[in-house]
Amino acid sequence: MELKKTFAAATMLAGAMTALSFMSAGAAQAQGALVMYCAVQEEWCRAMTTAFERETGIKVSMTRKSSGEIYAQVKAESQNPRADIWWGGTGDPHMQAAEEGLTEAYKSPKMSELQDWAVRQWDQSKQRTVGIYSGALGFGYNTDQAKANNIGEPKCWADLLKAELKDEVQVADPNSSGTAYTLLATIIQIMGEDKGFEYLKALHKNVNQYTKSGAAPAKATALGETTVGITFLHDMVTMVVDKAPVKVVAPCEGTGYEIGSMSIIKGAKNLDSAKKFYDWALTADAQKLGAEAKSYQVPSNKNTPIPPQSPKLSDVKLINFDFAKYGSSDERKRLLSKWDNEVKNLPK
Numbered sequence: 270m271e272l273k274k275t276f277a278a279a280t281m282l283a284g285a286m287t288a289l290s291f292m293s294a295g296a297a298q299a300q301g302a303l304v305m306y307c308a309v310q311e312e313w314c315r316a317m318t319t320a321f322e323r324e325t326g327i328k329v330s331m332t333r334k335s336s337g338e339i340y341a342q343v344k345a346e347s348q349n350p351r352a353d354i355w356w357g358g359t360g361d362p363h364m365q366a367a368e369e370g371l372t373e374a375y376k377s378p379k380m381s382e383l384q385d386w387a388v389r390q391w392d393q394s395k396q397r398t399v400g401i402y403s404g405a406l407g408f409g410y411n412t413d414q415a416k417a418n419n420i421g422e423p424k425c426w427a428d429l430l431k432a433e434l435k436d437e438v439q440v441a442d443p444n445s446s447g448t449a450y451t452l453l454a455t456i457i458q459i460m461g462e463d464k465g466f467e468y469l470k471a472l473h474k475n476v477n478q479y480t481k482s483g484a485a486p487a488k489a490t491a492l493g494e495t496t497v498g499i500t501f502l503h504d505m506v507t508m509v510v511d512k513a514p515v516k517v518v519a520p521c522e523g524t525g526y527e528i529g530s531m532s533i534i535k536g537a538k539n540l541d542s543a544k545k546f547y548d549w550a551l552t553a554d555a556q557k558l559g560a561e562a563k564s565y566q567v568p569s570n571k572n573t574p575i576p577p578q579s580p581k582l583s584d585v586k587l588i589n590f591d592f593a594k595y596g597s598s599d600e601r602k603r604l605l606s607k608w609d610n611e612v613k614n615l616p617k
Contacts, residue, residue: 282440286325301327303542304351306343308336308358308447309529310484310507313562317356320558321549326540333361334484336362336447343371344533350355353537354546359447359483360390360398361454363530372532375544379551387569390528393593402529402549402559402566404584405519406451409487409505414496425521426456429497430471437496438475439486442613444605447527448483448501452610454595455525458588468482469612479613491515501527502580503565510578523586529566 303321306311307314318329333344335359342346343355355363355372362383366372374396380388387400410423412557420433429438457465477495480486486498489511491513498505531550533543549555553572559565560576567575567582592601 277437281322286614290432297455298354298382300327301539301542301545303327303329303546305329305331305352305464305546306352306355307331307333307341308356309559310504310562310564313559313564314357316558317550317555318560320547320555321561324549325545327545329546335441335445337445338452338481338532340366344369346457347371347535350534350536350538352534353543355532355534355540356546356550357529357531358602360400360452360528360530361391361450361596361601363398364390364592365598365601366532367394368596368598371535372397373535373537373540374438375547377544377551379548382571383551383569384552386528389390389459390530393596395473398530399547399551400569400603401531401556402568403503403526403582404503404529405526405580405582405587406448406455406499406524406568407502407517407519407580407585408497409490409502409508409515409517410497411490411493411495411514413593414493418495418496420514424518426459426468428523429499430468430474431475436475436477436498436617438474438488438499439478439480439497440476440499441483441485441493442479443608445481446483448504449479449499450500450601450605451501451525452529452594453604455590456524458466458591458595458602459522465611466575466611468609469608470615473612474558480609487515501566502585504564504578507563507580510565517580519580519585521586523588525590526582526585528592575576 294332314333318331344405367383376478390400443449443453449598484504487500487508488499489495491508508515537543556570556573
């Protein structure tokens, strides 16, 4: 008799546990999942992931890479997409992906809250990418290194060609980095293609390393591993906030800028979660996380306070950057191939 009671109790317990297991699985499925490729700094990627998970219960699997690397991965995975959302990084590879049909058209109910330049990015991409922040290109230099090596204060793009900066300039590779592709497109728009490539060839003699990440030269400059780093101004500002001996420079000839973007991957397996993240990432509260993570870009939501540390774009001589042309697939491929052949492979 006791054996029967024990067996019955065990059966009931097993049934309850099975039911609980099914309920847990159902709850997890209801909450959903999201696979995100993130192209800003790791700290900001993690802050976005944590906040979104906390607010929605949706579990996020995040991978951080540079913009060009993410574009290449999205293209390689196009027949069987692994990611749902591509958040951050310069707009040019997002525009190329849009043109090639690698991303999904979507209109968020938050569009009316965005700056004109963010909506223009969305219009130009046929609703396949949207602006989430903006930032100007420039460079920074280590004041201690410059003083120790008797290097004058660089103020212009032309100053980076001086002989005393031999092996003292660092910049990323435009194949992997949106920052460096912005430099390539900026120099061409300022100087014309022929003179622009002559400039880049001359600059090559002073470059000590082409990094994978666009922000890496800012850290190297802060540590004194290089005297000059070419980055977006906000990446150098982060180093200044951390008390590094760095001076930030907006070049005298003028400079280009980025519109950091967000895209939903075509064929996303978690499309509903991707749309929820898209809408949330455009809110003022979500965009405040950038400054909290020491990323000082200008946010695209009109209601997000601009961090006081952010470079004032009104004080920078910005060129009329042609995002449609330099974000087009053919132009990007042509310019990157030309840079590989005519600049990167040159002897020092």
